[in-house]
Amino acid sequence: MAEEEKQGITVKKDADFSEWYTQVITKSGLADYTKVSGCIVFRPYSYAIWEKVKEEVDKRIKKLGVKNAYFPLFIPESLLCKEAEHVEGFSPEVAWVIQGGDTKLNEKLAVRPTSEAIMYDSYSKWIRSWRDLPLRINQWNNVVRWEFKHPVPFLRTREFLWNEGHTVFATKEEAEKEIFDILNVYKEVVEDYMALYGLLGKKSDRERFAGAEYTYSFEYLMPSGKAVQGPDAHHDGQKFAKAYDIKFLNKDKKEEYAWQNTWAITTRMLGVMFAVHGDDKGLVLPPKIAPTQVVIVPILFDNTKDKVLRKSKEIMEELEEFSVELDQREEYSPGWKFNEWELKGVPVRIELGPKDLDKDQAVIVRRDTGEKTVTPLKNVKKTVKETLDKMQDSLFKKSKSFVEDNLEEAANIDELKKFLDNKKLCLAPWCDSGECEDWIKDQTGGAKILNIPLEQPKSHGKCVWCGKEGKRLVYIGKTY
């Protein structure tokens, strides 16, 4: 038994979360470590999931009128330094190219930590008139941020994949409207596909994006009790326009600075999804994002093998609207295969053996609950569809109640500390001052104001730190 267990996950998710996470990520074939610290391989299994996220986000933003393009990986130092707050925010973790072959470069080149600088330099050339606006460009690419904290696959990597939307408008109103269109796109994809519930809100001034006027984010709760920031959208006002000289002549022939937004979703969300849905047997993938939705495991005996395989193939064809895999490998026993597919988180398994054929039935097994349904062969398609739908729905609900059940209202610093120590997220009144924000961080061992929910009650209690009148309720949590 002990040896058998070693092929699967050897620790319980509740008992040792980080070990569990590492094992799930590597043993299921999602990712692997490389010789470069903090840079992982996205193996085909996780890359397929990223492609799905990409596809769903991409078609929605295109519908909103955004176009894709590609800008250089390298950013000259002088360009990066144009917006003071922006450089200051990113410079500690920029990777630099200082040499080409044996020749030292005249000017250092930053490996993009984000592309404002290089993109806006082009924008300033392209935008002359109100007729050139809006300009809405997105790119799907990789960025490098040389973190010094411990890397965690997907959740904290030095190189990661994302989209970066960079849009320019003639008026503040138009720009601000777009922020909510984009947040909706992210919400739809993350909730409906990745089955994850997040907390939407505005970032505090301390936490907003370097260079932005304000930032909205979705925050997610990990099983470890720590929060992770998900997709975000920033309204930049005219800050970058002024730094990078993005001006246009309006209809009244007056020169104006443009209004800009920036927005992104990253591969970090995959990590959140693996961590939230997985269980002691391994991954659990939401049906709508799973590269393989259904696996058919035929039970093969020598004398009935052909018959069972033939029927399995028929079922596979019948299920062509789903992504189905038929596991015909003869070198593994059925039990071994069951365990492997569970480790990989495939949502639905169909078992088909001679006994089933005799009774004209198949066994349908749902990954998250382990529930087995015996169904007549003619109903297989219907049952599979129902099972996938139910599972998708149930994973989201579970994710939502996980967040809600772990969200506490804290009226003072003692309660706040107590809840945070118990791995909870908190909703607490805050006076809006940066000093109190720093104090909270200091006193709670690093907990941050995650964001400020959009809907606020009429009155708030006293600020959890200074005791002055609270201006808003904020989400507070320890972060990854």
Added chain:
RNA sequence: GGGGCUGUGGUGUAGCUUGGCUAUCAUCGAUGGUUAGGGACCAUCAGACCCCGGUUCAAAUCCGGGCAGCCCCA
């Protein structure tokens, strides 16, 4: 930013305290055969001491440095 733990075939490990002979066991992989409804079995084969330096007749083992992974604290 500070402190701690760990590094042995692809993976998980024994050996390290007290230096010594062919580096343990399992799994994975390859080949052949028997099997098959929740991680089947037999036989054969293949595969490792993180890197650099030091101490020593002799280093997986001791010392120093590096790199990597993990944990705790700020």
